[in-house]
Amino acid sequence: MMGSLVSYLYVLSAVLFVFSLKWMSEVKTSRRGNWAGGAGMLIAVVATMIAYKTQHLDLVIIAMVVGTAIGIPIALKLPMTAVPQRTAMSHAFGSLAVALVGTAEYYQRLPEIDTFTMTVLAAEMILGYLTFTGSTIAFLKLQEMISGKPLIYKGRNIVSGLIVAIALGSAIGLIIAPTHPYFLPILVVAALLFGFLLVMGIGGADMPTVIAILNSYAGLSAAALGFVLDNQVLIVAGTLDGASGFILAILMCKAMNRSFASVLFGGFGATAAGQGAAVSGEIRPLSVEDAYIILEGASSVVFVPGYGLAVSQAQQAARELGEVLEKRGAEVSYGIHPVAGRMPGHMNVLLAEANVPYDQLIEAEQINAKMATTDVCVVIGANDVVNPAAQEDASSPLYGMPIIEVHKSRTVIVLKRSMRPGFAGVENPLFFKNNTRMLFGDAKATLQALVAEFAEK
Amino acid sequence: MMGSLVSYLYVLSAVLFVFSLKWMSEVKTSRRGNWAGGAGMLIAVVATMIAYKTQHLDLVIIAMVVGTAIGIPIALKLPMTAVPQRTAMSHAFGSLAVALVGTAEYYQRLPEIDTFTMTVLAAEMILGYLTFTGSTIAFLKLQEMISGKPLIYKGRNIVSGLIVAIALGSAIGLIIAPTHPYFLPILVVAALLFGFLLVMGIGGADMPTVIAILNSYAGLSAAALGFVLDNQVLIVAGTLDGASGFILAILMCKAMNRSFASVLFGGFGATAAGQGAAVSGEIRPLSVEDAYIILEGASSVVFVPGYGLAVSQAQQAARELGEVLEKRGAEVSYGIHPVAGRMPGHMNVLLAEANVPYDQLIEAEQINAKMATTDVCVVIGANDVVNPAAQEDASSPLYGMPIIEVHKSRTVIVLKRSMRPGFAGVENPLFFKNNTRMLFGDAKATLQALVAEFAEK
């Protein structure tokens, strides 16, 4: 009844994973949380190696060395702007691992597999393989190695439906006749294909949500393996991970005012291509010198960063300008929209990288409360998240999405390269407002030029 | 591997208990939460009766009928002011049940009891029996059938220490020699005695915290039985309950600015008898007519209820006065201190009983923010929770406790019967402030007289 030492190590590991997430809730304890997670993982691995004495220690060691050799450079060299892509890539890795284990376990158990095990294994393999191709496509799209546009063709729904039917059919086949040699390969191919088509069919703007959902799938597959292998640490850790992806996806949907279902089943319908009322009017471009004069006289400035900040790697330059303004007595803060950039928390990470203290990073609601008394808003490569159509134009696809209300400040300076729309492909009436000035050019170059202006004078 | 139907019923029951607490977090879903809890209990009982076909169905039915026959009248007739006592009493019932089951299980298992089982059983019995006498004393104190004063005598610590030693000693004896006939009776008597002395030694003011801790013990004993009987529904429900008592005790301690340890080990030291700076000055008594005139001219009134409201059952009268004032255009709200009364949430329940809508019940922090702009505060039988010594007098035992800052409003009218101090036994400088008027008399009678004044004019 007392069980083995190993089983207690598993309990310890599970508890450490719980603490890991608990501590992750605030900055102060977050690093401890990360270490707790690492310790939990180490203990789980060691316990497993003790409990299941492997016949192939050499292979295990080689595999781990290879994994470490690949993992360390990724971790050290990765630019912060590439975090979304790397998350997608690692989901691809993780889900492939899960899928391969599921497949291996299937062959291991043959020829006797009970119905329950086979059902869980089939579900696990479908999830695993579809997450693999899906994450790979997400990676390619985010890395802009393929177009972010949703792949739309006639009969798309029929094709997708057919593939799902094949995948489910072969799963049922496996459950009825686990030893039949054809069902598994069919299942694998169908799942791979489905993942591919699913994510190909989703527009770039939904990619972060898709990644969160795929994260959830990866966790659930691990939990499923836990059921098959009767391993509780897999169940606990996998489920915690599944919950995390799920919640993040929901939060993102809320921040974008989209229904969860519309993303979840996104593969079956194209992202509403931007329409909304046509916007026209005069735009007021600005030179760097004029912008300098406006900023020089401002006593409160709010920076609103968006995806363009990441593209042009302008975080350092933004911080420098902020510091210059602060030294001249202005109050400087950063308004962070929850879905600015390409993943949740993206802007926080980039600005933290540039040494902006995190108490200057203000969430949308709070910064909006201060907008009316703000002298200048500097929009750095943000577009959709400051689009007033979300509040003003009921026909806009963005309508209802919470935004940062820069248009309510006294003056808005928008830093971008052109009049091209943002991720959602929607026109932005902000650019035509009376209090808006457009400062065209690469965000980083523009910011550096502004800093230079201040240095000169 | 699929297990029996009963084991799934247990899982369902555990999940229902989780939902029960989840839904209890807000008023809107709270009734659903209560029903979920009831359903969880019903399922657990039914599943157990299916799984363990009893030889004594007749006895089970008789016991349940008796329990129901006692339970229903308690539930229906209990005045809301007596809720704290009833909680104490039902903890006494529950812990006696747990203790008896533990004892029965001990005899059932004799003569072979492994060390682990015996350890858990011994701990469970100690917790159960001490909670029984402790809760009984708490009940008697709250019902004022015995004095609320802590029982203090010379050598108290030595006696308590001795009894603890005997209880632990006999527990160790049982673990080493489970079949020895004397250890169990000694353990039972020592635990009973310890619970008695523990709570006798604690002052009335700490009674609610003690009840919460005893609640926690009752839950933990149930969880311990779950380990012994290998029953997961007991583990889950017992642990949830244990967590609840624990958190409530901590929240109460915070609200009273006392350390958790000082209450937990309260039995070994008397509650700091109220001292603090001597207070003197002039008090300004008021007649009902004068109070009428003050209230008549007020445009914002905050009622601050305390234990005296419960004693005099003045909740209806308070609501009536509130409505009269509202009809005359005044803004009326109720400032609720977390430890006003004799149990957490006590005031909320009483006022809800009197049909005060719960959005008029404002928590301490928020109401304090409005104090400076409040015309009149009517303190209805509250004392400690409005004692400004908590902020002004570092030598006061209440110093540091968050209070409702009625003294910051323009005029304070205090309804109480005398100048006697409140539960903590500390003098209240509020009564001597320039803006305070004392309106002596039973709270209910006074409020009714005020309502009558308004009706006449």
Add this chain to the structure above:
Amino acid sequence: MHESTTPLSINLLIFLLSAFLGLGLIRRVSKLLHTPLMSLTNAISSVSVVAALIVMAEPKNKMIMIFATIAVALAATNVISGFMITERILRMFKKDHGGKTP
């Protein structure tokens, strides 16, 4: 569940998960509801009736049977009165003047 014995480590895991879960859930309960929360958890803690029923299934002697029977009666009292009082208290909470409970 009574056919086989679960390893202690698994029960421990269930205990720990429940404890974390309970601490998180209770922390989020509105202060408004602390009294009904106490009566609800009080009722839930009488899940020990399950333990009493198990012991009563095949008692070895009279005394065990009597103890368990008393325990069932006591726990049943708590269950009934606990849930009913909670219901009574919760019915009192109303949002609007004279409005009905939601």
Add this chain to the structure above:
Amino acid sequence: MHESTTPLSINLLIFLLSAFLGLGLIRRVSKLLHTPLMSLTNAISSVSVVAALIVMAEPKNKMIMIFATIAVALAATNVISGFMITERILRMFKKDHGGKTP
């Protein structure tokens, strides 16, 4: 844990408790930390390395062994890079100008 099989109902209970717990915990994570949260959970999800190690312990044939070995390597990559990147990101969060991480 591998000596005996746990009843499915118990594993289901553990799954459900973990799910409730996870939903509660993640909800409370500050928005500031959503990116490191993603990389952390990404690393944690590679707990599947445990599954790969179990399968690899006594593989019936070469293919199973190869699959499992690849899985270990992939999962190990994620574990290492996941925790390290999270650490790197978290080190960047500073409260004061030029101040050190707490």
